Amino acid sequence: MIRTxxxxxxxxxxxxxxxxxxxxxxxxxxxxxxxxxxxKTTTIxxxxxxxxxxxxxxxxxxxxxxxYYFDIKRRxxxxxxxxxxxxxxxxxxxxxxxxxxxxxxxxxxRIGKLMEAVGLDKYLQMQxxxxxxxxxxxxxxVRALLxxxxxxxxxxxxxxxxxxxxxxxxxxxxxxNRRGKTIFISSHILSEIERTAHRVGIINHGVLVAEDSxxxxxxxxxxxxxxxxxxxxxxxxxxxALYSLPFIREVAAQGNRLTIQLDAASDGRARxxxxxxxxxxxxxDMRTKEMSLEEAFVTITExxxxxxxxxxxx
Amino acid sequence: xxxxxxWGPRWRAVLLIQRRDLExxxxxxxxxxxxxxxxxxxxxxxxxxxxxxxxxxLSVFANPFALPFFITALISSFFLAISSVTTIAREKxxxxxxxxxxxxxxxxxxxxGKYLAxxxxxxxxxxxxxPSFILHTLLTNLVFPAGLAWAILLSVFTxxxxxxxxxxxxxxxxxxxxxxxxxxxxxxAFLGIQVGxxxxxxxxxQGRYYDPMLFLKNTFAIxxxxxxxxxxxxxxxxxxxxxxxxxxxxxxxxxxxxxxxxVGFLGLSAIxxxxxxxxxx
Numbered sequence: 103m104i105r106t107x108x109x110x111x112x113x114x115x116x117x118x119x120x121x122x123x124x125x126x127x128x129x130x131x132x133x134x135x136x137x138x139x140x141x142k143t144t145t146i147x148x149x150x151x152x153x154x155x156x157x158x159x160x161x162x163x164x165x166x167x168x169x170y171y172f173d174i175k176r177r178x179x180x181x182x183x184x185x186x187x188x189x190x191x192x193x194x195x196x197x198x199x200x201x202x203x204x205x206x207x208x209x210x211x212r213i214g215k216l217m218e219a220v221g222l223d224k225y226l227q228m229q230x231x232x233x234x235x236x237x238x239x240x241x242x243x244v245r246a247l248l249x250x251x252x253x254x255x256x257x258x259x260x261x262x263x264x265x266x267x268x269x270x271x272x273x274x275x276x277x278x279n280r281r282g283k284t285i286f287i288s289s290h291i292l293s294e295i296e297r298t299a300h301r302v303g304i305i306n307h308g309v310l311v312a313e314d315s316x317x318x319x320x321x322x323x324x325x326x327x328x329x330x331x332x333x334x335x336x337x338x339x340x341x342x343a344l345y346s347l348p349f350i351r352e353v354a355a356q357g358n359r360l361t362i363q364l365d366a367a368s369d370g371r372a373r374x375x376x377x378x379x380x381x382x383x384x385x386x387d388m389r390t391k392e393m394s395l396e397e398a399f400v401t402i403t404e405x406x407x408x409x410x411x412x413x414x415x416x
Numbered sequence: 417x418x419x420x421x422x423w424g425p426r427w428r429a430v431l432l433i434q435r436r437d438l439e440x441x442x443x444x445x446x447x448x449x450x451x452x453x454x455x456x457x458x459x460x461x462x463x464x465x466x467x468x469x470x471x472x473x474l475s476v477f478a479n480p481f482a483l484p485f486f487i488t489a490l491i492s493s494f495f496l497a498i499s500s501v502t503t504i505a506r507e508k509x510x511x512x513x514x515x516x517x518x519x520x521x522x523x524x525x526x527x528x529g530k531y532l533a534x535x536x537x538x539x540x541x542x543x544x545x546x547p548s549f550i551l552h553t554l555l556t557n558l559v560f561p562a563g564l565a566w567a568i569l570l571s572v573f574t575x576x577x578x579x580x581x582x583x584x585x586x587x588x589x590x591x592x593x594x595x596x597x598x599x600x601x602x603x604x605a606f607l608g609i610q611v612g613x614x615x616x617x618x619x620x621x622q623g624r625y626y627d628p629m630l631f632l633k634n635t636f637a638i639x640x641x642x643x644x645x646x647x648x649x650x651x652x653x654x655x656x657x658x659x660x661x662x663x664x665x666x667x668x669x670x671x672x673x674x675x676x677x678x679v680g681f682l683g684l685s686a687i688x689x690x691x692x693x694x695x696x697x
Binding site: 150152153171178182185186187189199203245 | 425440514515517519520
């Protein structure tokens with residue numbers, strides 16, 4: 103659905119985006135992550151044809167963007183980071199203008215339906231510029247969905263939304279995805295990406311440093327596993343007995359709870375349970391602590407920084 | 417870009433951008449201020465001319481509507497120039513330009529849409545001026561000269577050139593203030609050259625090759641000749657002169673020049689917009 107080949111943007115010799123090869127499959131939700139200034143927005147505006155790349159090619163829907171600009175743009179829905187609105191238009195006039203631009207049939211009905219879905223149907227005749235930040239964000243999403251696009255490119259779609267708003271937007275995004283639409287989201291709210299995205303791409307210093315499903319990323323990064331075990335009471339000698347297992351790295355006790363670090367390669371949960379039982383311990387709860395996307399993100403981007411520094415050049 | 421299949425969506429974008437700008441113009445106050453000023457100026461000129469006829473008992477005006485129309489067209493083109501100079505810079509400053517480019521809009525369709533809105537506004541203004549001139553001919557018994565119709569037709573092209581220059585300046589500037597400054601400097605430069613040349617021509621020179629006055633005169637003469645080609649305002653001036661003198665060749669040349677000027681600056685505007693980007697800085 104989205105494919106870039108060697109996409110590069112340079113400003114006075116500085117590469118904001120460097121040799122980027124993105125692959126977004128049809129029907130997936132793709133999270134595009136990166137620290138501030140990593141090149142996310144530069145990449146997005148190049149994908150939209152707003153900024154010309156210094157080098158490289160962009161293919162959307164299998165077509166070269168520079169060759170099939172209008173065909174591609176008609177199938178694209180975009181929500182930018184900021185919702186810049188015409189200050190002399192009501193929300194309805196604003197949406198109506200964009201509906202005409204995309205040649206939307208039954209625009210009044212379509213606008214009404216989408217505004218209802220985001221809970222803004224009562225404010226259609228209000229000046230769009232008087233909307234709150236959250237309302238403007240939702241209005242931007244409605245504008246992007248007016249023409250029922252096949253690909254949605256969303257830059258910080260939940261920024262400024264309250265928890266209810268976030269849930270509404272998430273529901274709308276997931277509903278679009280269920281209908282077969284491809285969604286490309288760039289966001290700083292990693293928990294939101296973790297909830298919705300099928301795959302993520304992480305960009306740092308203009309370079310795509312990782313691209314995979316969240317589970318695969320976690321597995322690739324995980325060098326050790328963390329287990330949290332809660333007991334009725336910790337029996338004397340239990341910690342020492344656990345250390346006798348070859349894959350145990352560290353055991354830390356806190357109240358009736360043990361945090362056990364073990365090699366990721368060997369899932370030793372069964373053997374740990376056996377040792378605990380042999381020591382007369384009663385397990386109340388046992389859970390594996392998963393690496394969050396946030397932790398994965400920090401690990402990947404920091405790793406990249408250190409590599410970058412070692413090489414001594416960007 | 418596959419130009420052949422793109423003309424449908426491009427034209428749709430042009431019409432929508434043009435319609436939005438035209439509506440903003442019609443519902444704004446600037447247009448009516450320009451109309452009122454133009455009406456007032458032309459009425460004052462006509463009133464003075466009629467007072468002269470009344471006092472002297474002689475009507476010596478070959479084309480009594482030439483000057484009122486020239487002033488009317490000048491005020492209109494000045495209004496449209498300011499409007500076009502600010503239009504893109506304002507939209508870029510507000511960020512709405514970027515949002516527009518999320519959709520099926522490209523640099524060419526945007527520039528052409530903006531241009532058409534201004535030219536149609538001029539046609540609307542003319543649609544109000546012309547009946548008023550006809551009404552004046554009926555009230556004053558002055559003849560409505562056929563040449564005026566030719567002047568009106570040419571003015572559409574010369575105003576187009578003014579608008580194209582304004583749009584170009586708007587794409588170059590970073591914001592509204594900078595674009596207005598650029599426009600002011602350009603207009604003052606054209607005017608300064610013209611006035612400077614007119615003054616210097618009347619001053620005597622000693623004729624020696626090292627005379628600084630002669631050098632200054634020659635420099636301003638060259639600058640004036642250049643400004644005659646570069647300033648779209650001078651096209652209207654020269655066009656009016658050609659109509660009054662009945663010089664068809666000059667008239668046609670100015671038609672062609674205005675068209676080339678318009679297409680040239682619209683092309684440069686699209687290139688400039690593409691180069692400088694549509695994002696809010």
